[in-house]
Amino acid sequence: MGGDFAPNATIAGALLALQELDDAHRVQLVGQQQVIEKEIDSLLAGELAAAAGARNRIDIVNAPDVIEMSEKPVNAIRKKPNSSMMTGLRLQVEGASDAFVSAGSTGAQMAASAMLLKLHPGLTRPAIATVFPTSREPVIVLDSGANVDCSVNELLQFAWLGHVYAECVFGRATPSVGLLSIGEEAEKGNAVVKEANGVFMNAGFNFHGNVEGRDLLAGASDRGPIDVVVCDGFVGNVVLKFYEAVGPMILGLLGAHPGIDKKNVTAALKSLDSSEYGGAPLLGVKGVSMICHGNSSPRAIKNAIKAAVRAVETGMNAQIGERLATASSANGGQVS
Numbered sequence: 001m002g003g004d005f006a007p008n009a010t011i012a013g014a015l016l017a018l019q020e021l022d023d024a025h026r027v028q029l030v031g032q033q034q035v036i037e038k039e040i041d042s043l044l045a046g047e048l049a050a051a052a053g054a055r056n057r058i059d060i061v062n063a064p065d066v067i068e069m070s071e072k073p074v075n076a077i078r079k080k081p082n083s084s085m086m087t088g089l090r091l092q093v094e095g096a097s098d099a100f101v102s103a104g105s106t107g108a109q110m111a112a113s114a115m116l117l118k119l120h121p122g123l124t125r126p127a128i129a130t131v132f133p134t135s136r137e138p139v140i141v142l143d144s145g146a147n148v149d150c151s152v153n154e155l156l157q158f159a160w161l162g163h164v165y166a167e168c169v170f171g172r173a174t175p176s177v178g179l180l181s182i183g184e185e186a187e188k189g190n191a192v193v194k195e196a197n198g199v200f201m202n203a204g205f206n207f208h209g210n211v212e213g214r215d216l217l218a219g220a221s222d223r224g225p226i227d228v229v230v231c232d233g234f235v236g237n238v239v240l241k242f243y244e245a246v247g248p249m250i251l252g253l254l255g256a257h258p259g260i261d262k263k264n265v266t267a268a269l270k271s272l273d274s275s276e277y278g279g280a281p282l283l284g285v286k287g288v289s290m291i292c293h294g295n296s297s298p299r300a301i302k303n304a305i306k307a308a309v310r311a312v313e314t315g316m317n318a319q320i321g322e323r324l325a326t327a328s329s330a331n332g333g334q335v336s
Contacts, residue, residue, distance in 0.1 A: 001030075001031040001032065001063075001083075001084040001104070002066075002067070002069075002084065002085065002102050002103050002104020003102075003103030003104060003292065003293075003294050003295070003296055004294050004295045004296075005295070005296070005297070006103065006104075007029075007031060007035055007039050008043075008298075009103070009297055009298050009300075009301055010029070010103060010301050011029060011036065011039045011040055011043060012043055012047075012048060012298035012301070013296070013297075013301020013304070013305065014027040014029060014058065014301065014302075015040075015043060015044075015051040015055075015058075016048070016051065016298055016299070016301075016302040017302040017305035017306055018057050018058070019050070019051050019053075019054055020302070021305075021306070021309065023057070025309065026057045026058070026059060027058050027305065028058075028059045028061050028088070028091060028096075028097055029058060029059070029060050030061045030084045030087050030088040030091070031062075031063050031066070031084040032062070032063070032064060032066070032084075033060050036060050037060065040055065061087060061088070061091065063082055063083060063084040063086075063087035063088070064082055065080040065081075065082045065083040065084070065086075066080075066083060066084060067080055067083045067084075067085050067105050067108045068105070069104070069105050069294065071105065071108070073105060073107035073108040073110070073112075074111055076105070076108050077108055077111055077112045077115065084102075084104075085105075085108055085109060085112055086112055086116070088100050088102065089112050089116045089117065089287075089289070090116060092116075092117065092287050092288070093117065093287075098312045099287075099288035099289075099290065099308035099311060099312050100113075100287070100288065100289050100290065100308075101279060101290040101292065101301070101304050101308050102290070102291065102292065103292035103293060103294055103296040103300075103301065104294075106128070106146065106291055107146075109282070110126060110128075110146045110282060110291075113282050113285045113287070114284075114285060117285040117286050117287035119284050119286070120284060120285075120320065120321050120324050120325075121324070122157075122324060122325075123157050123324070124153070124157065125146070125147050125150075125154055125284065126146060126282045126283060126284030126285050127142040127143035127144075127146055127147065127157075127158045127162075127233075127282070127283050127284055128142060128143055128144045128145050128146045128233070128236075128280045128281075128282055128283075128291055129141070129142040129144070129161065129162060129165055129280055129283045130142070130144040130236070130240055130280040131280070132229075132240075132243060134216065134218060134219030134220075135217065135218055135219055136220060136225060137172075137219055137227070138170075138219070139216060139219050139226055139227065139228070140162050140165060140166050140170070140227065140228045140229070141180075141216070141228075141229045141231070141236055141239070141240070142158050142162050142228070142230060142231075142236065142283065143158055143231065143232060143233040143236050144233065144237055144239075144280065145233045145237035145240065145291075146233050146282065147232060147233040148232065148233050148234045149232065149234070150192065150233070151192070152192055152195045152196045152199055155192070155193075155196045155230055155231075155232065156196065156199055156200065157284070158230050159177050159179075159200060159203065159205065159207075159228070160203075161283040161284055161320070161324075162177060162228035162229075162283075163177055163205045163206075163228060164319070164320050164323040164324060165228075165281075165283055165320065166227045166228050167323070168314070168316060168319035169310075169311070169314055169319075172227045174206045175205075175206060175227035175228055176206050176208040176225060176226050176227045176228070177200070177205050177206060177207055177208055177226075177227065177228040177229075177230060178207075178208040178209065178210070178211035178215070178221070178226045178229045178230070179193060179197055179200055179207075179208075179209070179210050179211065179229075179230050180210075180211055180213070180216075180229050180231035180235060180236075180239075181193050181210040181211070181212065182212070183210060184210045184211065184221065185210065186198070186209070186210065188210060189210065192232075193210075197210060208221070208223065208224070208226055209221075209223065211226055213239065215229075216229060216239070216243070250265075251265055278290075278292060278296075278299075278300045278301065278302065278304030278305070279291055279292040279296075279300070279303070279304030279307055279308070281307075283320065286317060286321065287317060288308055288311045288312055288316065288317060290304050290305075290307060290311075292304045
């Protein structure tokens with residue numbers, strides 16, 4: 001029920017995903033049952049008639065309440081225990097599902113995921129890990145919106161989460177972790193970033209040093225490739241939204257010129273399309289919770305569901321838990 005185009009986009013995305021996933025996979029649509037049933041019937045009778053075969057792999061789970069984007073997250077999850085978000089996450093806690101995908105309130109999803117799924121030991125906050133396309137390999141940026149204000153220790157926890165995620169899910173050996181700042185020198189940045197730089201130096205992972213905004217596009221600095229970039233959620237979300245506007249701007253500029261093949265340009269800029277990745281995992285919780293943009297299209301929802309499937313099938317959560325436990329043991333019980 002969450003998102004600017006719900007329930008149409010979420011239900012259409014689920015149908016599209018099931019068309020591409022094998023018969024072993026099912027999707028639970030959690031929300032107001034009558035609304036969902038009406039939307040399914042409408043889609044299958046019209047634009048998604050070809051997905052009719054996927055209908056028998058959809059389960060509808062009734063959840064009468066809806067958390068609105070304007071509601072304060074903590075108040076919403078307390079006052080609406082039967083919302084689609086709380087109900088959907090409880091299914092995972094109860095072992096009735098393997099992953100949760102939503103385009104609803106990011107704050108509510110983060111709070112509900114932390115409350116119901118719980119955090120891995122040693123962590124104080126989860127973080128949203130977003131994949132940024134670059135001129136080389138994609139870079140993982142976190143936090144990209146879950147935590148606006150962060151302490152040094154929380155940035156350090158994000159660094160470990162990104163390190164483990166890059167290693168386990170992306171197969172990056174000894175991933176290089178950068179700290180986003182306004183200059184590569186250790187003394188550049190605000191007070192938290194400057195202190196974090198010194199802490200990162202002795203943290204035990206492969207610290208690249210400070211990186212600048214321009215290094216994100218290159219996927220590297222003049223010191224070599226970058227795999228993970230750490231920042232607080234305020235900076236991360238601003239960079240993310242700016243990044244997402246680059247592709248459409250370039251497409252518009254080039255498309256306005258006669259003689260330029262718009263289809264070729266669109267294909268070339270495909271990696272800059274946020275719907276290509278669909279959603280970002282909320283790392284740090286003991287489960288799979290995929291966060292999608294509020295303006296997610298059916299294609300974005302489809303790809304978020306497929307990303308959730310990959311997270312489950314690669315054992316992402318278990319691998320992160322094991323690696324964080326190792327890091328915690330090496331540092332006196334704290335992921336630091």
